Amino acid sequence: GEDVEQSLFLSVREGDSSVINCTYTDSSSTYLYWYKQEPGAGLQLLTYIFSNMDMKQDQRLTVLLNKKDKHLSLRIADTQTGDSAIYFCAERTGFNKFYFGSGTKLNVKP
Amino acid sequence: GAVVSQHPSRVICKSGTSVKIECRSLDFQATTMFWYRQFPKKSLMLMATSNEGSKATYEQGVEKDKFLINHASLTLSTLTVTSAHPEDSSFYICSASTPEPDTQYFGPGTRLTVL
Numbered sequence: 001g002e003d004v005e006q007s008l009f010l011s012v013r014e015g016d017s018s019v020i021n022c023t024y025t026d027s028s029s030t031y032l033y034w035y036k037q038e039p040g041a042g043l044q045l046l047t048y049i050f051s052n053m054d055m056k057q058d059q060r061l062t063v064l065l066n067k068k069d070k071h072l073s074l075r076i077a078d079t080q081t082g083d084s085a086i087y088f089c090a091e092r093t094g095f096n097k098f099y100f101g102s103g104t105k106l107n108v109k110p
Numbered sequence: 111g112a113v114v115s116q117h118p119s120r121v122i123c124k125s126g127t128s129v130k131i132e133c134r135s136l137d138f139q140a141t142t143m144f145w146y147r148q149f150p151k152k153s154l155m156l157m158a159t160s161n162e163g164s165k166a167t168y169e170q171g172v173e174k175d176k177f178l179i180n181h182a183s184l185t186l187s188t189l190t191v192t193s194a195h196p197e198d199s200s201f202y203i204c205s206a207s208t209p210e211p212d213t214q215y216f217g218p219g220t221r222l223t224v225l
Contacts, residue, residue: 033213042116042203043154043216088153098144098214102153 004091006101013109018076020104022089025070029091032065034074037086037103046074046087076106084108112138114206116217123194124225131189131220133204139184140206144214145177148201160187194224 003025012018024032030051035043049056049063049072056063062075072089086103093099113136123129133143142161146154158179160166166179176198178190187206191198201221205214 031213035216040219040221042114042218043205045213045215048213092213097156097159100153 004089004099004101006087006089006104008102009105009107011107011109012079014079014081016079018074018079018083018106018108020074020076020087020089020106022072022074022101023070024072024089024091024099026091026093026099027067027070028094030094031092032063032072033090033092033098034061034063034072035088035090035100037088039085043088079106079108081108081110112206112208112215114140114204114215114217116204116220118220119218120221120223122223122225125195126193128190128192129194129222131191131202131204131222133187133189133206133217135185135206135215138206138208140187140208141184142207143181143187144205144207145179145187145189146203146205148203148219154203157189191222194222196224198222199224 006022033048034046036046037043047058060077064073086105088100088103090098090100115134117132145157148154157172158166158168160179160181162181168174181187201219203219205216207214
């Protein structure tokens with residue numbers, strides 16, 4: 001089956017940039033997504049990128065996609081304590097199925 | 111943005127009883143809804159895909175007689191956990207997909223605890 005991998009933890013200081021990485025295996029993925037999950041809550045869509053793009057910027061968020069290496073990253077500029085959460089990347093395959101990574105827990109230290 | 115609600119947010123029930131969870135898309139029509147289960151500190155596991163007016167498609171290993179899914183309208187899908195047991199305790203999350211862009215919006219989740 002499809003495999004989406006992320007590192008489990010990332011710790012940064014407030015004001016620094018955070019970079020969360022993700023690799024996926026399905027080369028036919030059409031969209032790739034980043035979701036944020038705060039404790040005890042559902043998933044909030046942060047941003048998405050179409051597979052024929054290599055970069056998308058949305059305020060403090062920058063998504064980079066390297067389709068050749070099947071590597072996706074999310075950069076959060078000027079990270080704040082409110083950004084502490086679990087971040088999931090997900091790919092949408094041609095069968096309209098979503099596969100999620102295991103999530104990266106971002107801890108922002110004041 | 112697209113909003114998806116779930117009800118209830120928390121439910122505690124006795125072993126052997128059935129529990130119904132509702133998922134609603136509030137400001138859009140969702141032809142497809144998805145049900146996920148999330149274990150502690152784990153990713154989401156897709157349980158089933160539900161299309162309005164047709165039978166749900168269950169993922170391998172998910173018992174369709176235990177997890178009954180009904181998608182009666184374009185804005186409502188329900189998941190009923192029948193004869194619940196403690197191992198069914200989990201966080202259940204639904205999502206609804208929109209055609210443009212083709213993405214999923216998630217509900218806030220339902221914490222089910224079976225005693």
